[in-house]
Amino acid sequence: MSALMLNRDVDDLLRQIRGLVAGGRVAAARPLLSAVQRLAEPSPEMWEIEARLLLREGRGAEAFAVLDRALALRPDSVSLRLCRAGARADAGELALAAADAADAVLLAPGDAPAKALLGAVLLELGRAADARACLAEALRAVPQDLDTRLALARAEETLGDWRAALAVLQAGIALAPARIGLRTAAILLLVKREAFAEAVAMATTARADGATDACVLGLLGHALSSLGRHDDASGAYAEALKLAPEDPYVRHLVAAAGLVPDLGRAPPDYVRVVFDGYAPRFDAHLMGLGYRIPGLVRAVVAAAPAAGPVLDLGCGTGLMAVALSDLPLGPTVGVDLSRRMLAAAAQRGLYAELHECDIEAFLAAEPRRFALLLAGDVCPYFGDLTPLLRGAAARLEAGGRFVFSAEALADATPDARGWQLGKQGRYRHGAGHILAAAAAAGLTVEELRPEVVRYEGEAPVPGLLAVLRSAAR
Numbered sequence: 001m002s003a004l005m006l007n008r009d010v011d012d013l014l015r016q017i018r019g020l021v022a023g024g025r026v027a028a029a030r031p032l033l034s035a036v037q038r039l040a041e042p043s044p045e046m047w048e049i050e051a052r053l054l055l056r057e058g059r060g061a062e063a064f065a066v067l068d069r070a071l072a073l074r075p076d077s078v079s080l081r082l083c084r085a086g087a088r089a090d091a092g093e094l095a096l097a098a099a100d101a102a103d104a105v106l107l108a109p110g111d112a113p114a115k116a117l118l119g120a121v122l123l124e125l126g127r128a129a130d131a132r133a134c135l136a137e138a139l140r141a142v143p144q145d146l147d148t149r150l151a152l153a154r155a156e157e158t159l160g161d162w163r164a165a166l167a168v169l170q171a172g173i174a175l176a177p178a179r180i181g182l183r184t185a186a187i188l189l190l191v192k193r194e195a196f197a198e199a200v201a202m203a204t205t206a207r208a209d210g211a212t213d214a215c216v217l218g219l220l221g222h223a224l225s226s227l228g229r230h231d232d233a234s235g236a237y238a239e240a241l242k243l244a245p246e247d248p249y250v251r252h253l254v255a256a257a258g259l260v261p262d263l264g265r266a267p268p269d270y271v272r273v274v275f276d277g278y279a280p281r282f283d284a285h286l287m288g289l290g291y292r293i294p295g296l297v298r299a300v301v302a303a304a305p306a307a308g309p310v311l312d313l314g315c316g317t318g319l320m321a322v323a324l325s326d327l328p329l330g331p332t333v334g335v336d337l338s339r340r341m342l343a344a345a346a347q348r349g350l351y352a353e354l355h356e357c358d359i360e361a362f363l364a365a366e367p368r369r370f371a372l373l374l375a376g377d378v379c380p381y382f383g384d385l386t387p388l389l390r391g392a393a394a395r396l397e398a399g400g401r402f403v404f405s406a407e408a409l410a411d412a413t414p415d416a417r418g419w420q421l422g423k424q425g426r427y428r429h430g431a432g433h434i435l436a437a438a439a440a441a442g443l444t445v446e447e448l449r450p451e452v453v454r455y456e457g458e459a460p461v462p463g464l465l466a467v468l469r470s471a472a473r
Ligand SMILES: C[S@@+](CC[C@H](N)C(=O)[O-])C[C@H]1O[C@@H](n2cnc3c(N)ncnc32)[C@H](O)[C@@H]1O
Pocket: 268, 271, 272, 275, 293, 294, 313, 314, 315, 316, 317, 318, 319, 320, 335, 336, 337, 338, 341, 357, 358, 359, 360, 375, 376, 377, 378, 381
């Protein structure tokens, strides 16, 4: 066999193996790669495919060893740099990922995927302005690339220019009208900005263009419901549910519309989707709504500060830790499901530990006890509060306190269960339910008083502030 022929065979095989790895068919890829490794001299491409296969096989440490060795031999290989940058980003090693991606850009200044990856990693690192510059350049070279466009829109949104973010998405929709992901992102952006009429218009156009799925219809329902058009919203939700009966986001909103029974708490995937999208503007938005809970909790805690560890359940971006930062408390541990909310909390530098975890799962697995537990505006994601309060009680030191807020279930809407899922996908609770759940958890109610949580327009959102204490053992 001639050398030329052999090279062509190897190239064909490597292309085939790359496709198998990308498609997750690792069992088929592995023997083929072993055959090529016996047949041909090692090359950067072969090392890169080996590393990608190892990553797919869940053998991360071996993949990094291959990449480190390969890059020591071929430091100028752009594809190896990008492969390691991507693997490092997936492993949460963002600074190292950015270093590799930046090296790749220096080696190949015209390489759009390198710029796109650098931009995406810089965005995760909170460097939105640098990210925007990289992503905009990359997108000029590959305007049809969905991920780059979505990342650029996110960078614009993070920088506070949501109209620019919308323009980025709309330009993408004009280029590729069938791309549902762009429609969803644009409608979600409008819903988050409470531009509900625009969201309805865009979702209606998407439906007319045939570029629709359960998510688009779920968002349409949400926007319609926010405009008070509950019957139209029910229709959209019913359509969404037909398309995706198992989708947790759709299901929760459909349950909120009262079309199917709710599951008793917001599903973790729903919480993640909502708060990952909300994170970049959470603080500014809540400030605009006159969010009062951190200040109210601070007043309760400051009146009787008890030194000791603090557990902030559903810590979000860390507003609670900010409110308590000058009190003699801590160390503070934060728990949240949303990676992006946690990234914002980490930037405040006020938490000794942050855990990406469901609150109930964390409480069940955590062995330590805390002097103070907090849950600011987290009860709206739980129906029956009894399991939450039981889990919290088990993690309180003797005499420790659990301070939390809830949205109040109006007396005019009594519910036998004492809690109800509202049309916006948030649970409201009656004082009676909180008293019963506290008793079931063995906690003493020190205070349970009505408080305004925030304002929607001029209207106060009625809530409850609860201070529960664990018995001194
Ligand atoms: C409205 S935010 C409040 C954040 C913060 N406590 C504050 O007062 O600013 C609610 C937070 O609870 C988190 N969350 C909701 N349900 C959760 C669950 N089951 N497990 C962990 N985090 C949850 C969300 O991701 C979100 O960050």
